[in-house]
Amino acid sequence: MDRTDKLLVTGAAAIATATAALVIWPPKGWERGDAAGVAQAVAAIIAVAVALLIATQDRRRADRDAAESAKEERQAFARRRDYDECVRLLQVIEEDRRRRGARSAEGTALILAMWPKRNWMGRAVDFYVEATRDPNNRYARADPCDDEFQLMQQEVVAAIDSLDHADRA
Structure with a gap:
């Protein structure tokens, strides 16, 4: 994992923690359903980020293997x-x-x-x-x-x- 990947994983973990806290203790004036909707949207964003991370790592691995094969x-x-x-x-x-x-x-x-x-x-x-x-x-x-x-x-x-x-x- 390079620096960008670590930053992405750390950010996703922080967002997930904040979202869980939002659902458990919703702000004043919010319904629990509103907080759950926001949490669901954040979870979707995190899922997309993780999918991009996995795709990026797979691509890097494929590029590295192709370079080794060409060498x-x-x-x-x-x-x-x-x-x-x-x-x-x-x-x-x-x-x-x-x-x-x-x-x-x-x-x-x-x-x-x-x-x-x-x-x-x-x-x-x-x-x-x-x-x-x-x-x-x-x-x-x-x-x-x-x-x-x-x-x-x-x-x-x-x-x-x-x-x-x-x-x-």
């Missing part, structure tokens, strides 16, 4: 997109291995797109990104052997496994 859907979409990018990166690494260490622009783009978000891959980042930035990088001069490509693929497979684990959780 989970966005996260699932991002994981699926990352999964697809990882699968494509595995294919690109295999193609680059067959071309004897050529660095494809697509592989570099995939690494640059995924690495800041997840920070999974170290060796693949060294091969695709850092080798072009740093001339002293170990991949800048020599062609990597098949073992290096296998290690890069293992990094990507580990990333896919972590995405699968997040989807199962």
Whole structure:
């Protein structure tokens, strides 16, 4: 309950108490039936206020649930997109291995797109990104052997496994 709801409930309780007192001890010149009519009108107003309170709380709960659902859907979409990018990166690494260490622009783009978000891959980042930035990088001069490509693929497979684990959780 937020502040407005508490204020509404407190006001309704105060009005109900005053109305009960009005019926029990009607003012001079009032008939008990007149006081009961006023009390009935006040009770109707309180009933409408309580109905509005309940409707407002239900709406807030529904909005909160919808926001949570949308957040989970966005996260699932991002994981699926990352999964697809990882699968494509595995294919690109295999193609680059067959071309004897050529660095494809697509592989570099995939690494640059995924690495800041997840920070999974170290060796693949060294091969695709850092080798072009740093001339002293170990991949800048020599062609990597098949073992290096296998290690890069293992990094990507580990990333896919972590995405699968997040989807199962």
